[in-house]
Amino acid sequence: MSSSPSPTARGSRLALLVVGLCWLAVLFDGLDMFIYGSVLPHLLETKTFGLTPDRAGDLGSYATFGMLVGALTAGTVADRIGRKKLMIGCVTLFSLASGICAISDSVAVFGLGRTLAGVGLGGLLPTAISMVSDYAPRGRGAIVIGLLMTAHHAGGILSAYVAKWLVEPVGWRAAFWVCVAPLLFAPVLLKLLPESLSFLVAKGRDEEAAGLAARYDVELPATSGRKTAADRWDALLGLFRGGEWVQTLLYWLASFGGLLLVYGVATWLPTLMRTEGYELTNALTFVVVFNLGGIVGMLVAGRAADRFGAPRISAVWFALTAAGVYLLSVHMSMGVTTLVVFLTGVFLNSAQTMIYATVSIRSTPDNRATAVGWTSGMGRFGAVFGPWLGGQLLAAGNGEWGFTAFALAGVSSMVFIGIAALRTPRTATPTDTEQNLVAAH
Template sequence: MSPSTALPARGGARLALLVVGLCWLVVLFDGLDMFIYGSVLPHMLETKALGIDPSKAGDVGSYATFGMLIGALSSGTVSDWVGRKKTIIVSTAVFSLASALCASANSLDTFSLGRFLAGLGLGGLLPSAITLVTEYAPRGRGALVVGSLMTAHQTGGIVAAFVAKWTGDWRTSFWICVIPLFIGVPLAAKYLPESMAFLQAKGRDRDALALADRYGVDLAAKDKARQAAGERWSALAALFRGRLWVQTLFFWLASFGGLLLVYGVSQWLPSMMRAAGYDLGSSLNFVIVINLGGIVGMLIGGRLTDKFGGSRIAAIWFGATAIGVYLLSVHMPLALTYIVVFLTGLFLFSAQAMIYATVAARADAENRATAVGWVSGMGRFGAVFGPWLGGQLLATGSNSAGFVAFAIAGVFSLVFVSLTGLRSVRSTPNTEVPKQLATTG
């Protein structure tokens, strides 16, 4: 089969659907594992399970996000080295096995170790999955595909709340989080295709050709001058060439505030709402509602980003998030609170997802995984700080301090994502991706 600059629409669409579907499944499991701790935390605090209190709970949450920091920073480089598929499989196996350690823990130290190890897998999975679906996305639909993928994360949050309500026991909830080891890992190992761009960059032309033949698509002509750029460290150095270092730095800072928000609110929302006077059932319902809003926001945000540009939409989204989180500090009628929680979720999660989509779209094929991995990884510093900050503020007895602090983080991200360029930048992958993987849709 001779190289071509376009995919047949039918074959390309079938391949893209397979990649997005399998990545959606493993990202759902990622979301389940990430949100389960926050969902069971109110019960653990009430029963003082393993001797936990609000301050220690914040520390445990930070251990998990510190693991995510390491996982995210290394995943892009590792993925550009060994491949997207292997990174996704190993990451899923790691956080599944770590959940088994949490479920069987007899001390808070062991439980904390389990959450740290889970963080390594959780941090490694998401950048690799985003990179892979971006590379197989139809032309001009990159942000929409990433947004669709990220609905799995919020669906996992909804499942986590239902698991916590259904089991009423934190150990059983964590045992349920071991299920991905027996479902997600085997399915990904058997059916998930490797990135064609990665295969060609590594000189594995025969494997790339076999994959293309299997799904009836054509390969792009390989750019010989760029083959060596996918090496592990040169891909990172490419993010700082010329004036790119300014854009890279601003995206990292915006991601810091964004993940501080995502992980701080995700972990502490049930407990903060509980402290504000809502009962445990309502507090868990808020987790379901905020994630439902997140699903809607991913789809809306992804479509708007493809049309108007990621920096612009992310800036608006962060501003709306700051307003919504601040309003939660005001005690309102329950029905109105649900509406505010839903709208906050609509903007909260998709704002960060649009940063990923924009970075993936602006990066070159040979360093895309590294670019996404590092913007996610630098944001994990915020993810480490957010849960710790929430625990410290909740321990003071203030019902509003946490909401105010997280609202300020939203303003922080608004400023820096705006500085990456408010002009309309269409989130279309660079020419290497449409040539190889785009459909006409």
């Protein structure tokens, strides 16, 4: 006689469904983010729209500027309409924006598409992290968030294969049409994805929240009072009181250099590898290897930080990243270069994540969210600057200096987070950092 699944087992399966839906949404986010860098060598070689390296750098910055806008507004919009609706809106926005890129007949229209895509991309990731934090199986929150972050790099891998399979035989527009396909995923989210428990609790919809928590066998978020504008302003000022301004600026500068490095390399890796003499197919293979390294790095960095401390790991990781990025300016054998690209991917992405972990751990509970959010926001300016910088170097005929410039950004972040690591933190109280660890990446 067969027995029906226990409520706990059934709830865990439902929770994993939510995590799986969010993973797919972030996969599409990564695909759309990385597709521009994957097709960029082709766009430059064919002089599409009369594209020049400096103009290509501007276009790369449009998406990251859009991400800045999306990340800064996501919280406010989610508080009004709910996290589920915001996720669906973000997926719809960056999918339709890719359609604008696919049909564009000028740089201006293409740039508009990339900017709108960036807004959707910037709003999706922190919202998805909030969702999986609500519905992760009991005691599995940190692991689930780490798993979610692998989806972004899996999207980067997919973008390289889309470019390899479609750009040469069909054309670059086909790659962007593929990025429209996630639009079909929006109705799936509408039907299957529940609303965020945190949102329901904040809105006073306690019965609905309790019902969902019981159904998915997850803990109901604690009720917390909504902060007024005065509260938020006081939390921001708290980052600069009592000499804390030094620590705050160190975190901001480290984040600026880190995201400059992350998005500069993400945009220009295939093109810079082409300038180093590698064939286009090999250059796109490096995108796959780089993102595989990113997946591994996300899974191992947290364990290393728990043992040795997040600021120390971040500083060491940035040093290793800078060394790896600089070595890419040296033409080596294919095997050695592939290994260097992989290791650079391992350290680069998780080095930035460890900055957020450091800020979260060293902040007081009342201003933790503000500290992490502003560190992320300042870093986003580096994300805008990185793609532009690569384009300017290539336009000036100094493409060989591209990897060197990005390596120097890694060195600067190593110095700033290293100095922060040597300073005595204001608080050493243990905290659950899993929601703040990667929310602003």
